[in-house]
Amino acid sequence: EPEVTQTPSHQVTQMGQEVILRCVPISNHLYFYWYRQILGQKVEFLVSFYNNEISEKSEIFDDQFSVERPDGSNFTLKIRSTKLEDSAMYFCASRETGGRQPQHFGDGTRLSIL
Amino acid sequence: DQQVKQNSPSLSVQEGRISILNCDYTNSMFDYFLWYKKYPAEGPTFLISISSIKDKNEDGRFTVFLNKSAKHLSLHIVPSQPGDSAVYFCAASALYISSGSARQLTFGSGTQLTVLP
Incomplete structure (x- = not known):
């Protein structure tokens, strides 16, 4: 069964450094998402991406964050200058079409900021 | 933000019995629930959904x-199996003009289900 893949599984970065999290969504999917889960908290929406542009972003997704689909397969989340509070699990998800369809999630990247 | 609770x-359940997981929401715009x-160490795996x-x-x-x-929505698992032991998340979505x-x-926030053999 097709799946969403994320790399790396664990990223350790010094505070203030830039980090790029990578995702390969399911190949025929058109909608892409990033979510995060801080330890002990809910899974929170960060951003959605469709037709090569951001369609919605949460208030968490400030100027330090950016997303890109650099080619036909990858979908990346960049954090420009990491803060301690960015430590979390980051999940990528994709959805095939618009409408009431489920999103399918990758296994996440654990980001640890030192 | 407590739109989905x-x-x-x-929840602990004996193998073979029914597991019932509950979820409440407050946002009337939600029309699709999962x-x-x-x-x-894994991502959320889609189980089942329902349209409003x-x-x-x-x-x-x-x-x-x-x-x-x-x-209110609920998930029933019958019969429950030890492999069902996991955290179960309820999620909801809406169609907003702003986000197409x-x-x-x-x-x-999730419910940890433990199915006891």
Whole structure:
């Protein structure tokens, strides 16, 4: 069964450094998402991406964050200058079409900021 | 943000019995609801969903019930198996003009289900 893949599984970065999290969504999917889960908290929406542009972003997704689909397969989340509070699990998800369809999630990247 | 609430952090059930997981929501705009299962060190795995035009959806051992007037949904697992032990998340989405059909998910806090052999 097709799946969403994320790399790396664990990223350790010094505070203030830039980090790029990578995702390969399911190949025929058109909608892409990033979510995060801080330890002990809910899974929170960060951003959605469709037709090569951001369609919605949460208030968490400030100027330090950016997303890109650099080619036909990858979908990346960049954090420009990491803060301690960015430590979390980051999940990528994709959805095939618009409408009431489920999103399918990758296994996440654990980001640890030192 | 408490738009989706799962009030039971944990639930233990005997193997073979029914597991009932509950979820409440407050946002009347939600029209699509999903249940995900999550094992440690894995991402959420989609289980079953229901549209607001229905009140029940069934898939094998899993049935989701939606009570729109009460803004409540539940997931029934019958019979429960030890492999069902995981965290179960309720999630909801709405169609907002601002985001087109992006339909970002709002999650509950999850319920840890333990099925005892």
